[in-house]
C-alpha cells in the first residue's frame with residue numbers, strides 16, 4: 003500500500019489514474035479532514051481510474067493498494083480539471099409535451115431533445131437542459147407543461163429522504179440489505195468480493211473495450227461450477243446504459259446477491275436454476291457517464307449550503323457553484339467528445355462547456371441503426387453516434403452476446419413501468435417469435451412488477467436500441483425494463499393501469515427497494531405481484547426452459563472444444579441525414595461460442611435457433627405492376643379576395659380562409675398498377691415561411707372535408723422548407739384531401755403526390771450454425787451444419803472423426819485436460835481394486851486418494867468420470883443395507899467402500915469388458931448366480947476376497963466391478979446388496 007497527500011489546486015474534478023504491469027490494484031482518494039471517500043477505483047487488474055469532485059485547497063490522501071500480484075511499481079498520475087465558478091448555470095427541468103398523434107411523436111423525437119423514456123396518452127416527457135432546449139420546443143410549435151421546474155431540487159429532497167431512510171433502516175429488504183445508492187467503486191468492489199468469496203459459483207469478467215475515460219467495464223457470471231464452459235443457456239441482466247438511471251444498476255446487482263445468497267442458503271429454487279442456467283450480470287454498461295452523474299448527485303446533496311443555490315462567484319471553498327448545475331447529474335449519454343476522434347471525457351467536457359456532447363449508447367447498436375427516433379448530431383441527447391457500434395459501451399455488449407448463447411436478456415432503464423420488446427419501429431411488424439413465447443414471457447414478468455408489457459414502438463419509434471440488434475441477430479429474447487414509476491395513470495372505469503403519470507430517474511432509495519421487492523402500489527395492491535425480484539426469477543426460469551430455445555446433444559471426447567459459429571451481415575436502417583433516408587449500411591456480425599466437453603464425454607448445449615429473426619420472416623412482396631404517375635399541385639399565401647391562404651398562427655385552424663385544399667386520387671392496385679406506398683410533399687423557398695399540413699381520406703368522395711373524413715396524417719414542422727406525409731400499406735385507395743394551412747408563410751409552395759413500389763421482396767430464409775469439434779488448441783477435426791429451430795433438440799453425431807483424431811493424433815492436451823478431471827483406468831481390476839478405487843477403504847480416504855471432482859454423490863454412492871468415457875461408482879453402506887444386519891457386521895463395514903463398479907470399456911474382468919455379450923459371459927463364469935433387479939440382470943461370481951459383479955441389459959455387459967464378499971454370500975443377501983442404494987437396483 004502506498005499513500006500520498008496533496009492539495010486540490012482548483013475547484014473541480016480530480017482524477018487519479020494507476021497503471022501497473024500486473025496484479026490487482028485498487029485506488030482511492032480520501033478527504034483528509036473527514037476520511038470520506040472522494041473517488042475510488044476498484045476494478046480487476048492493474049489499471050484504475052478514480053475521479054471525483056474537490057474544492058480548491060482541499061487536503062486529499064491518495065491511496066494505492068496492491069491486492070494481488072508481484073508488480074513492485076505502479077505509475078500513478080493525478081489530473082485536476084478546474085470548473086469556472088462563474089459559468090452559466092442551466093437548470094434541468096422535466097416537461098410534458100403534447101403529442102396528439104404518431105406523426106407529432108416522431109417530430110418530437112427527431113428534435114434531438116433528451117427524451118425521458120416516458121409518456122402517456124397524448125404526451126411524451128422530455129428533460130430540458132436550459133433555455134435553448136425550451137426554444138427548440140417552441141419553434142417546433144409543441145405545447146408543453148412543466149412537471150418539475152428544477153430537477154436538482156427534487157433530487158435534493160430525494161437524497162435527504164435517503165439519509166433518513168439509511169438512518170431509520172439498518173438493513174433494507176434487498177438481498178444485499180443496502181440502504182443507499184452504490185457508487186461506481188462500490189459496484190466493482192462488491193463484484194470482486196462476490197467472486198473471491200464464492201469461487202465455485204461466481205466468476206469475474208472484464209469486457210474488452212475500454213471506455214473513453216479509460217475504465218474497464220466489468221461483470222460477473224453466476225452458476226454452479228462457474229468455470230466450466232458447460233453449455234448452459236445464458237441470462238444476461240444489465241443496466242445503466244444511461245448515466246442518470248441509477249436504479250437500473252441496483253436491480254441487476256441485487257439479483258446477483260439473490261442468487262448467491264439463495265444458493266448458500268440451499269434455497270431449492272435457486273439451486274435448481276443455478277444448475278440449469280448461467281446468469282451474467284453487468285450492472286454498469288456506461289461507467290464514465292454513471293460516475294459523473296453519481297458523483298455529482300452525492301456532492302449536490304452534501305456540499306456547503308446543501309449544495310443548492312445560485313452561483314456564488316468568488317467563494318472558492320464553495321463548490322456549490324459547480325454542483326448546483328445539475329446537467330451532469332442528469333447526464334444521459336457516454337463521454338465521447340467529437341465524431342472524428344476516439345477520445346472523450348465527461349469531466350473535462352463539462353468544464354469546457356461541452357457537456358452536451360456524447361453518444362446515446364441505446365441508439366448506437368448496429369441493428370436498424372440510423373433510423374427514426376435517434377439524433378443525428380453529437381449534441382443531440384439521443385445521438386446515434388458516428389456509425390453503428392462506434393462506441394466502446396455497445397461494442398462490449400456485442401462482444402459479450404456474440405461469445406455466449408444468451409437466450410434471455412434484460413437491459414434495465416428508468417422510469418416508466420414498462421417491459422418493452424421489439425420491434426422499435428411499428429413498420430417492421432411483429433417479430434417472428436411474438437407468439438412463440440416472446441410476448442408470453444414479457445407478460446408473465448409484467449404480472450409481477452406491475453409494468454405494462456408492450457412493443458418498443460408503443461412508447462415511441464426508436465432505432466439502434468439493444469434488442470433491435472440482440473434479438474434480430476441472435477434470436478435470444480431481449481427486453482427493456484423501464485423501472486420506477488411513482489404515480490401510475492389509472493383508467494377510472496376499468497381500474498387498469500394504462501400508463502405512468504410521474505416518476506424519477508433516481509428516486510429515493512426506498513422507492514427503488516419497493517420496485518425490487520414488489521411493494522409498490524401497482525405490484526402489490528392491483529396485481530399482487532412480487533416485483534423485479536420475481537420478474538428476474540421468471541426470466542431465469544424461461545432461460546432454463548428448453549422449449550424457449552434449442553438444444554443439441556451427443557458425445558465427443560472429453561476435453562474437446564465444440565464451437566458453434568455463424569457469420570453474416572447485419573443491415574442498418576436507411577440512414578437518415580437531414581431527415582432524408584439515404585443508404586443502408588451493412589456490418590459484420592460473428593457469433594462464436596464454445597463448449598468444452600466434460601469428463602463423461604456427454605454434452606448438452608443450450609443454444610439459440612440457427613435462423614436469425616432478421617431473416618426468418620418474409621419482407622416486402624413481389625411487384626405486381628408499376629406505381630401510378632406522380633401528381634403535381636401548387637398553392638400560395640394570400641387573403642380575401644385573393645385565391646390563397648391567410649396566415650393564422652394556428653397549425654390546426656379549421657377556418658377555410660387560412661388554408662388551401664388539394665383533392666387527389668390514389669388508384670387501387672391491379673390492372674398493371676402497384677402502389678405500395680404514397681407520399682404527399684410540399685416545398686417552398688426558405689425557412690422563413692411556415693406551412694403546415696394535414697391529410698384526410700375523403701370517405702364520402704364529396705370533395706370537401708366533412709364529419710366522417712378521417713385524418714390519416716399530419717406534418718407540422720417549424721423552421722423547415724418542406725412538409726411531408728407518407729402512407730404505406732395497408733391503406734384505403736380512393737379520394738384524399740390534402741389541407742395546407744398557412745401558419746406564417748409569405749412564399750408559395752409546389753407539391754407532389756408520388757407513388758412507390760413495394761420494398762424489395764426478401765423471402766424468409768433458413769440459416770444454419772456451423773458446428774466444429776476441435777482439439778483444445780483449436781484445430782478443427784470435423785465440421786457440420788446444424789439447422790435447428792426454437793423448441794427443438796437434436797442429437798449430434800461426430801462419427802469417428804472427432805474422437806479418433808483427438809485421442810490418436812492431437813489429443814495430448816485433451817488427454818491432459820481429461821486427467822485433471824477424470825480418473826485414469828490404469829492397473830485394471832486386481833484384488834480389491836478397480837483402477838484407483840478400492841473396496842474396504844474409508845470414504846474420506848478414498849476421496850483423498852481419488853482427488854477428482856465427483857460427478858455426483860448421494861445416498862452412499864460417489865460417481866466419477868473415467869478417462870476415455872464411462873464412470874466409476876464407489877458405494878458405501880446405506881441405512882437400507884444396514885437394516886437386518888448384526889451390529890458387529892455393521893461395525894465392520896462402517897463408512898467403508900463395499901462396492902466399486904465401472905462402465906468404462908478399459909476394465910477387464912475374466913477377459914470380459916463392458917460391451918461383451920451376455921452369452922460369452924455365461925460361458926466364462928462357473929457357478930455364477932443370475933439375479934434380475936429392475937431392468938437389469940446381474941451375474942455374480944466368487945473371487946478370493948471379493949465378489950465379481952456384472953450388470954447386463956439387453957444381451958450385453960453394461961457395467962462390471964467388485965462387491966463386498968460377506969454381504970453377498972446368499973441370494974437374499976445379494977438382492978439386498980444390489981438394492982441397497984436404490985429400490986430399483988444399482
Ligand SMILES: [Zn+2]
Pocket residue numbers: 119243244247364415416
Ligand atoms: Zn434509459
